[in-house]
Amino acid sequence: xxxxxxxxxxxxxxxxxxxxxxxxxxxxxxxxxxxxxxxxxxxxxxxxxxxxxxxxxxxxxxxxxxxxxxxxxxxxxxxxxxxxxxxxxxxxxxxxxxxxxxxxxxxxxxxxxxxxxxxxxxxxxxxxxxxxxxxxxxxxxxxxxxxxxxxxxxxxxxxxxxxxxxxxxxxxxxxxxxxxxxxxxxxxxxxxxxxxxxxxxxxxxxxxxxxxxxxxxxxxxxxxxxxxxxxxxxxxxx
Amino acid sequence: xxxxxxxxxxxxxxxxxxxxxxxxxxxxxxxxxxxxxxxxxxxxxxxxxxxxxxxxxxxxxxxxxxxxxxxxxxxxxxxxxxxxxxxxxxxxxxxxxxxxxxxxxxxxxxxxxxxxxxxxxxxxxxxxxxxxxxxxxxxxxxxxxxxxxxxxxxxxxxxxxxxxxxxxxxxxxxxxxxxxxxxxxxxxxxxxxxxxxxxxx
Ligand SMILES: Nc1ncnc2c1ncn2[C@@H]1O[C@H](COP(=O)(O)OP(=O)(O)OP(=O)(O)O)[C@@H](O)[C@H]1O
Ligand SMILES: [Mg+2]
Numbered sequence: 001x002x003x004x005x006x007x008x009x010x011x012x013x014x015x016x017x018x019x020x021x022x023x024x025x026x027x028x029x030x031x032x033x034x035x036x037x038x039x040x041x042x043x044x045x046x047x048x049x050x051x052x053x054x055x056x057x058x059x060x061x062x063x064x065x066x067x068x069x070x071x072x073x074x075x076x077x078x079x080x081x082x083x084x085x086x087x088x089x090x091x092x093x094x095x096x097x098x099x100x101x102x103x104x105x106x107x108x109x110x111x112x113x114x115x116x117x118x119x120x121x122x123x124x125x126x127x128x129x130x131x132x133x134x135x136x137x138x139x140x141x142x143x144x145x146x147x148x149x150x151x152x153x154x155x156x157x158x159x160x161x162x163x164x165x166x167x168x169x170x171x172x173x174x175x176x177x178x179x180x181x182x183x184x185x186x187x188x189x190x191x192x193x194x195x196x197x198x199x200x201x202x203x204x205x206x207x208x209x210x211x212x213x214x215x216x217x218x219x220x221x222x223x224x225x226x227x228x229x230x231x232x233x234x235x236x237x238x
Numbered sequence: 239x240x241x242x243x244x245x246x247x248x249x250x251x252x253x254x255x256x257x258x259x260x261x262x263x264x265x266x267x268x269x270x271x272x273x274x275x276x277x278x279x280x281x282x283x284x285x286x287x288x289x290x291x292x293x294x295x296x297x298x299x300x301x302x303x304x305x306x307x308x309x310x311x312x313x314x315x316x317x318x319x320x321x322x323x324x325x326x327x328x329x330x331x332x333x334x335x336x337x338x339x340x341x342x343x344x345x346x347x348x349x350x351x352x353x354x355x356x357x358x359x360x361x362x363x364x365x366x367x368x369x370x371x372x373x374x375x376x377x378x379x380x381x382x383x384x385x386x387x388x389x390x391x392x393x394x395x396x397x398x399x400x401x402x403x404x405x406x407x408x409x410x411x412x413x414x415x416x417x418x419x420x421x422x423x424x425x426x427x428x429x430x431x432x433x434x435x436x437x438x439x
Contacts, residue, residue: 187370207392212363
């Protein structure tokens with residue numbers, strides 16, 4: 001089942017001499033359970049791709065469908081409702097709320113979902129522990145290292161049953177060991193049925209994905225074919 | 239790759255039979271470098287000749303136990319203390335290929351880079367899948383040793399991809415080279431992509 005489907009998506013910034021084609025006619029599908037990595041040089045359109053996939057930005061042309069809903073047809077209110085319910089987002093600049101503790105930051109999207117505080121806290125502690133920062137639950141962002149904050153931001157994106165996880169350089173401030181913990185957590189989430197689209201500069205992290213795609217000057221190139229799905233495995237067996 | 243030092247290192251942990259050495263060598267490198275028993279015995283024969291090991295009795299079926307000598311111990315210590323020199327590694331065909339692609343006319347360097355990167359990424363994915371299957375923290379000694387070998391291959395593949403990324407950006411910035419200059423003697427025929435004497439200063 002396809003969780004994210006992008007058809008002929010283009011995004012232009014600016015006009016005249018300042019016109020930038022950040023994305024050009026991009027086609028991309030991410031299925032449930034699939035982990036896709038996006039690589040490409042700086043300025044090639046990776047963050048643009050993610051913000052459009054998550055409905056935080058709208059394409060100049062083309063169609064984006066998340067969980068069967070056409071984002072363009074939804075309107076701003078519908079888009080933000082879908083975003084809250086279905087999408088977990090790790091931003092390139094973490095966006096933790098400074099006045100909230102780690103646990104409260106992670107609880108917030110769940111409370112916005114209407115989950116009760118006790119339940120939300122239990123889920124938050126579980127997500128923090130999964131990323132190896134369980135003991136930091138009651139600290140504020142400024143009391144944590146960059147890498148610790150990063151893991152809290154990832155916990156926030158993974159908490160609850162997000163069908164689509166979008167992660168922009170989630171391992172930026174992490175050493176290779178901690179980066180691997182994050183990859184294990186994302187991989188586990190995909191194996192449990194989520195679709196994940198992750199931007200990374202590091203091939204060792206991209207290698208955890210089923211498929212790696214490249215962006216170059218806004219054009220998407222599929223680099224590695226996906227792993228055979230259950231259907232094709234069955235075909236091979238018969 | 240040094241089978242000789244690998245076997246000596248195993249013998250520094252205590253005497254062993256040839257077939258034992260082969261099994262232990264393979265399990266601690268995750269069968270990355272399979273050995274045949276002939277290689278093991280010919281290596282042991284050379285080590286014996288160089289007085290780094292001695293044969294110490296047999297098991298009654300003609301199989302000998304090998305024991306390390308003090309000279310052998312010293313050799314192992316030296317091996318661990320000495321860095322592997324870059325010149326000991328085989329020549330890098332990929333670097334040569336890229337260097338040729340940049341200079342030869344009519345070669346799409348970006349395509350060469352992309353093809354290689356896709357292949358290296360697939361290798362990296364295969365290696366990562368091996369790692370995914372195993373627990374995050376390996377339980378026993380051979381598993382830990384194997385993990386280190388696996389990581390070494392992952393880091394090498396990663397370095398190759400980074401270098402390819404670097405080549406791609408470099409080629410894009412430098413643009414296409416001008417047509418080749420006349421042969422040497424016809425004056426300064428500097429590569430246009432290279433900084434000139436002025437900019438270098
Ligand atoms: N709001 C904007 N206004 C004008 N141009 C923009 C805007 N946002 C992005 N761009 C341009 O669009 C292109 C793609 O930007 P994007 O942020 O998607 O790159 P990226 O691949 O994520 O780069 P990095 O690896 O550096 O994060 C760049 O040329 C950028 O300058
Ligand atoms: Mg970006």
